[in-house]
Amino acid sequence: MSITAKYLNQLKPQLSDRDLAIMAEVGRFKLMTGGQIERLFFAHLPEKSRSRNRQAVMRRLVTHHVMERVGERRMGGSARGSASYLYTLGIAGQHLAENHSKRPRREYSWYEPTIGHFLAIAELYVTLMEAHWAGRLALLSFETEPHSWRNFAGRTLKPDAFVRLGIRSADGRAYRGQAFIEVDRGTQRGTKIATKLPQYLAYRRHEEAHQPGRLFPRVVFLAPHDDRVAYLERLVDEHPQHRAIFTVGLLDDPVTALLKP
Known part of the structure; x- marks a missing residue:
């Protein structure tokens, strides 16, 4: 038409x-x-x-x-x-x-393989908006692909989403947080997931060199079930010196992962 x-x-x-x-x-x-x-x-x-x-x-x-x-x-x-x-x-x-x-x-x-991915990203956004309305956090911004991507040193980091949050800590202090989010539906082979971690570390080194002192966003991997969470945790543990920037949680409960101290 x-x-x-x-x-x-x-x-x-x-x-x-x-x-x-x-x-x-x-x-x-x-x-x-x-x-x-x-x-x-x-x-x-x-x-x-x-x-x-x-x-x-x-x-x-x-x-x-x-x-x-x-x-x-x-x-x-x-x-x-x-x-x-x-x-x-x-x-x-x-x-x-x-x-x-x-x-x-x-x-x-x-295109069948993309359907679940698109819907998972949309579901993540809806869930975070519901948490925002419930007062669990403040969703300040939510960037999807390709606006969540970051170009550096001739390379492109491709997170599924980038969020800015307003969070209140257990002692009542309010602060802002940022996170790259990777939605893992358990369909990607381990080798592909494993290559994501060095990419984030390379981007972190680039940012520290060009913007020293700037707090690097957390990287949150969301998985569909506990077995996949355990698998991703093992991959993350291969980079113990950078463990603080990586968080793994359940896709059904992204708020808990994002609010982890």
Whole structure:
């Protein structure tokens, strides 16, 4: 379908601030589930009406080609039904996003290996936002790829995410923290994961040489289960002199990992 300038000009006034915010977040993560969208944008509504309101909004955005359903992620329990739909930007959403942000928006191309990764990063963000609203931490910023990447000495470090946090310590002191996050879903071979650690150490040496005295961000690896956590811990322990910058935790509980002293 081709989208004309006339169509976009007629559509813009019909979109609410929430519509634009949904469009921005789906564009940022490339792919999100209906359930993730509901938790981000409809959590303030009474529980019985959240799903109904989200469904109505997403149907309207799909009709206007702001959003597009790209598949269905089968789930059970409370996440079943329309919350399992996967959404990406539709053709109108791509054009509108380009007009609202300097960040490039590209049409999502279905590629099975990337689906779980995109959804895991989106889930991490939603979980941290829920922790923010609950007062467990302050999520000051959340950068996704490629904006989380760092170029140095002709090389590129490619974290999955970079976060800035406001944290309150056990003794009541407030401070700011920064962390690179690697989402490990247990699908990468050990050799690939192992090469990540020297990359971070090389970037740390570069930063210390060029910005002495600046606190280096923590590097948090999030794994899907305890066995994988133990495996990553063993890899980290191979660099004992740098152990303080590396943290390993569970993907289902990123807040605990990020709040580790």
